[in-house]
Amino acid sequence: xxxxxxxxxxxxxxxxxxxxxxxxxxxxxxxxxxxxxxxxxxxxxxxxxxxxxxxxxxxxxxxxxxxxxxxxxxxxxxxxxxxxxxxxxxxxxxxxxxxxxxx
Amino acid sequence: xxxxxxxxxxxxxxxxxxxxxxxxxxxxxxxxxxxxxxxxxxxxxxxxxxxxxxxxxxxxxxxxxxxxxxxxxxxxxxxxxxxxxxxxxxxxxxxxxxxxxxx
DNA sequence: CAGGCATATACGCGTCAAGGCATGTACGGA
DNA sequence: TCCGTACATGCCTTGACGCGTATATGCCTG
Numbered sequence: 646x647x648x649x650x651x652x653x654x655x656x657x658x659x660x661x662x663x664x665x666x667x668x669x670x671x672x673x674x675x676x677x678x679x680x681x682x683x684x685x686x687x688x689x690x691x692x693x694x695x696x697x698x699x700x701x702x703x704x705x706x707x708x709x710x711x712x713x714x715x716x717x718x719x720x721x722x723x724x725x726x727x728x729x730x731x732x733x734x735x736x737x738x739x740x741x742x743x744x745x746x747x748x
Numbered sequence: 749x750x751x752x753x754x755x756x757x758x759x760x761x762x763x764x765x766x767x768x769x770x771x772x773x774x775x776x777x778x779x780x781x782x783x784x785x786x787x788x789x790x791x792x793x794x795x796x797x798x799x800x801x802x803x804x805x806x807x808x809x810x811x812x813x814x815x816x817x818x819x820x821x822x823x824x825x826x827x828x829x830x831x832x833x834x835x836x837x838x839x840x841x842x843x844x845x846x847x848x849x850x851x
Numbered sequence: 852c853a854g855g856c857a858t859a860t861a862c863g864c865g866t867c868a869a870g871g872c873a874t875g876t877a878c879g880g881a
Numbered sequence: 882t883c884c885g886t887a888c889a890t891g892c893c894t895t896g897a898c899g900c901g902t903a904t905a906t907g908c909c910t911g
Contacts, residue, residue, distance in 0.1 A: 775887085775888090776888055791888060791889055791890080795889080795890090812889095
């Protein structure tokens with residue numbers, strides 16, 4: 646699992662790109678127009694996302710269609726898993742705390 | 749939801765702090781020793797984590813005991829939710845793809 | 852094969868944050 | 882009250898990153 650998954654997602658523009666791709670594949674120009682960002686900036690972000698496995702590119706004539714990939718997001722989900730106990734067993738923890746304070 | 753949640757988690761040392769706190773509350777000195785990081789560095793990271801709501805501090809004499817808080821991690825879980833369809837309905841998507849390619 | 856379109860890369864600038872070192876602050880023990 | 886402990890904060894340097902502008906690469910059309 647690449648450790649820089651969070652660093653990739655730390656960029657708001659990259660998250661907006663992922664959010665756009667979540668609803669369907671897009672070309673670079675589409676993304677640049679939809680996000681109101683310069684085309685080179687979009688290309689650079691797509692490169693980062695691609696090298697981290699978040700997206701893949703498929704050539705279509707002069708354009709390249711980008712598609713979101715689930716892999717790194719599944720890794721994120723897996724990383725989050727052990728922490729889920731913090732709130733899923735929250736009632737249990739609350740009970741434990743009250744028990745301790747009763748003593 | 750604070751947008752810098754990912755930026756906070758982008759730091760490996762901060763993730764290690766959270767991982768340590770996941771198993772129980774710790775003092776600053778404990779964390780510095782356990783992670784082999786200088787004490788000021790730990791304090792700075794704890795400040796970032798605290799201001800982002802990941803942890804809270806409880807004074808105990810001269811030391812301060814830090815505890816992990818579920819809030820921001822729940823936000824992360826919520827952010828991840830719409831993307832979960834990418835792999836949970838993966839079989840459905842595969843079927844759709846095959847249907848399209850059959851035409 | 853020349854020209855235009857879509858995308859990728861190179862360069863320079865400004866910003867920001869991590870780390871170490873030194874110092875400040877608060878609490879407790881002698 | 883004075884000193885030592887535990888933690889926080891300030892200053893400084895360094896490296897990484899995002900953005901825009903300019904330029905290079907690839908592909909299609911006439």
